[in-house]
Amino acid sequence: MKQLLLSRKVLGFIIPNLCTALIALITKLLASDGSGNLVFSEFVILPMLMGIFSAWFWKTEEYNTAKAMGRAGMLTIIAILLSFLFLGEGSICLVIVSPLLFAFIGVGLLFGRRMFGYGNGTLNVSIVSLLLLIFIADNTTSHSYQNMVADKIVVNAPVEKVWPYVVAYERINKPAGYFLFRLGMPSPVQSTVTGYRLGAGRKCIFSNGYTFEEKITEFEPNKKLTFAITEQPKDPEIMGHIDIQKGQFILQDNGNGTTTLTGNSWYALHVFPVWYYDLWAESVTRNVHLRVMDHIKELSERK
Structure with missing residues (x-):
């Protein structure tokens, strides 16, 4: 049981990062304006989804807010490393983006912990679906500033x-x-x-x-x-x-x-x-x- 718990804990760090990276890649390929803009949803909705996905893996665990923020920090570090290795982002850009990622991964993790604690499957699916819909709509909308x-x-x-x-x-x-x-x-x-x-x-x-x-x-x-x-x-x-x-x-x-x-x-x-x-x-x-x-x-x- 302890080994299973450990594997779920590790998967809670790995799978959400891979899933959100795949979602980001697909929506980037399907983006309608071809501008290359990095939009709101990529730095707010995706990190929240990452936190929610991780909370699902850890739903059988008891962990307080401080521990949740520590795990949000680990998820952020993994996301930053993946961006550096595979997306070619510069180190200064990653320094700038990391507080935003950490904040919304943390929000998603806390929200997911509470959400899955209620065991309401319908609510869970509807919320995740709504976030995904916002993400896709935002990525296919033209942005200018x-x-x-x-x-x-x-x-x-x-x-x-x-x-x-x-x-x-x-x-x-x-x-x-x-x-x-x-x-x-x-x-x-x-x-x-x-x-x-x-x-x-x-x-x-x-x-x-x-x-x-x-x-x-x-x-x-x-x-x-x-x-x-x-x-x-x-x-x-x-x-x-x-x-x-x-x-x-x-x-x-x-x-x-x-x-x-x-x-x-x-x-x-x-x-x-x-x-x-x-x-x-x-x-x-x-x-x-x-x-x-x-x-x-x-x-x-x-x-």
């Missing part, structure tokens, strides 16, 4: 001195402070241009050597620089997850020898739910802005 992030700093230098560094700046040697940069996410280190004019090419170079290819679309000396992203690197951390569309710097002469520098970025997000992933997208974008703008400030204020 765009956002703009803006940041401002004051530079203690006139606009004429700030402007050249806005267009292009020398290499940043200061270590990155943002925790995702410290974990290995590439950070901006340099920008170069083919000319100080409208239509010129611009490159934003990151710490791992990846380069964003850009084209200057607005060039108003000492006032505004706007550039379209013409090509972004095929980095597994961003490829298919976010498209950076354009960037912009606006300079405002404060009339007292200082300049207000505004950095704007526009992007399209391809991972959902927005309420979770856009928090990360905004945070990363903001820290890219501030790393570059603080460097521009340092160069401009240099005596």
